[in-house]
Amino acid sequence: MKKFLALTLALVMALSLVACGSKEEETPAEEGTEGATDMSVAMITDYGDITDQSFNQTTYEACKAYCEANGITFNYFKPAGDSTAERVAMVESAVDEGYNVVVMPGYAFADTIKETAGTYPDVTFVALDVGELDLNPLDADGNPPAEPYELPSNVYCAVYQEELCGYMAGYAAVKMGYTHLGFLGGMAVPAVVRYGYGFVQGADAAAADEPGANVTVEYVYGNAFSGDADITAYMDNWYQTLGVEVVFACGGGIYTSAAEAAAKVGGKVIGVDVDQAAIIDSAYGDGMTVTSAMKGLAPTVQHMLSEIAAGNFANYGGKIETLGLVSGDDPTANYVQLPMESTQWDDTFTQDDYKALVKSMFDGTITVSNDTTAMPETAITVNEYGNIK
Structure with a gap:
């Protein structure tokens, strides 16, 4: 697995860097990439847009590149405001339109996961940079919740060793x-x-x-x-x-x-x-x-989409995976x-x-x-x- 991840990362990182400077603008949820499989992918932006030269843009470009290359329907949805309610609304819109894979970049989606993952058990959620403390924040005294939230099997979270x-x-x-x-x-x-x-x-x-x-x-x-x-x-x-x-x-x-x-x-x-x-x-x-x-946002997205397409998501669902170094010899593989x-x-x-x-x-x-x-x-x-x- 590490060798596969390393090879995937080296290729996709190079592609994502080339795409980084793009200023492409599209209308959210209007012009999707038409696909030929039952898998369809929606990306929800957090509170930025797909030209932020950072999390949203990198995630958007990685999703779009993978879906275009593999004939999979893709679109992105931008919340009307910076709130959990607005992000939840976009997940609901995506599901209503038939999207069954939802990609969410950023810690702000922790509460969105809690409100939507159980409601849509047949939808696969991939969240970037959503960790245990985002899902179960400590109280003012540093104590965890009395009843911590357990990540369901239809959600995968990736965090990084920043x-x-x-x-x-x-x-x-x-x-x-x-x-x-x-x-x-x-x-x-x-x-x-x-x-x-x-x-x-x-x-x-x-x-x-x-x-x-x-x-x-x-x-x-x-x-x-x-x-x-x-x-x-x-x-x-x-x-x-x-x-x-x-x-x-x-x-x-x-x-x-x-x-x-x-x-x-x-x-x-x-x-x-x-x-x-x-x-x-x-x-x-x-x-x-x-x-x-x-950090390897694009490689994570493309690897997870390929695993979902291959029917392997059960190996990842319900997990928060910490990604960091996978090679001591090739820095570009990390x-x-x-x-x-x-x-x-x-x-x-x-x-x-x-x-x-x-x-x-x-x-x-x-x-x-x-x-x-x-x-x-x-x-x-x-x-x-x-x-x-």
């Missing part, structure tokens, strides 16, 4: 010579926190390898998954006043605020989820994107990675250095904590600012 690619990005940035870093998270949900805490751990490890290195990380959440004037102003202060050199913009479209501020002073950014170099560099300045901390082509490799951190890092992480020589309860203890300076708004 702390690993976050670590890779932080390690690479410091090795490349950046000493004043910033982390701009979207909202402090588990996936974003894992990215951020991994980033801090990687920067700390790289600094330990450089005697005398004086590394600082400024750390904040925008409390949003899109950029705006307030967040841009905050980033202006980081780049222009504090002297931050590179910001890991981790939260969908929030990269726009970091990139706008960076463009004014020749600063740098690090992308997230997919290889964002093409979109960021073309819009804000060539060479702005140092690297991107990526579900968490840095882009080989667009990362700004140099003499201080080469592709061979990166491959050696991944191998050490895969074999356990390097370990990265996935604990999201507290900022990791480090020798470098980490300044936490909470939420911008």
